[in-house]
Amino acid sequence: QVQVVESGGGLVQPGGSLRLSCAVSGGSIYWYPLAWYRQAPGKQRELVATSSSGGVANYADSVKGRFTIYRDDAKNTLDLQMSSLKPEDTAAYYCSFNFEFEGQGTQVTVSS
Numbered sequence: 001q002v003q004v005v006e007s008g009g010g011l012v013q014p015g016g017s018l019r020l021s022c023a024v025s026g027g028s029i030y031w032y033p034l035a036w037y038r039q040a041p042g043k044q045r046e047l048v049a050t051s052s053s054g055g056v057a058n059y060a061d062s063v064k065g066r067f068t069i070y071r072d073d074a075k076n077t078l079d080l081q082m083s084s085l086k087p088e089d090t091a092a093y094y095c096s097f098n099f100e101f102e103g104q105g106t107q108v109t110v111s112s
Contacts, residue, residue: 002026002101006093009106012085020080020106022095032098034071034078038091038108048093051078063089085110 008020022034035050049059051071059067063082070079078095085108092105 002097004095004097004101004103006095006103006106009093009108011109011111013112014086014110016085016110017081017083018085018108020082020093020095020108022078022080022103024076024078024095024097024101027097028073029071029076029078029097030073034069035096035099036069036078036080037094037096037102038089039094040088040091043091046091049080082108087111 003025005023012018031053033050033052036048037045038048039045047060048063049067049069051057051069055071057069066084068081087110090110092107094102094105096102
């Protein structure tokens with residue numbers, strides 16, 4: 001059974017950095033796309049970044065140049081390095097495996 005677990009969220013000041021981790025178990029990520037989504041209260045769910053099975057990354061315009069995803073097929077993980085964080089990045093962040101399985105999410109709060 002596939003399980004997706006996100007970790008690494010927390011409280012960070014504006015301008016700071018945070019690294020989220022996504023661990024997938026019960027199946028190899030090698031052939032599949034992965035993604036990070038986020039959802040803030042009262043806002044639509046937003047696709048933040050994707051990683052194709054070949055490792056090609058794409059980012060939402062709102063995070064381009066600030067966020068970077070790191071995919072490790074050997075470890076079955078997808079990390080999201082977030083820098084220059086803004087209050088509007090505050091949200092629950094979710095990792096998706098093959099756009100089918102997701103974890104419970106990890107909360108990121110950007111506030112002074």
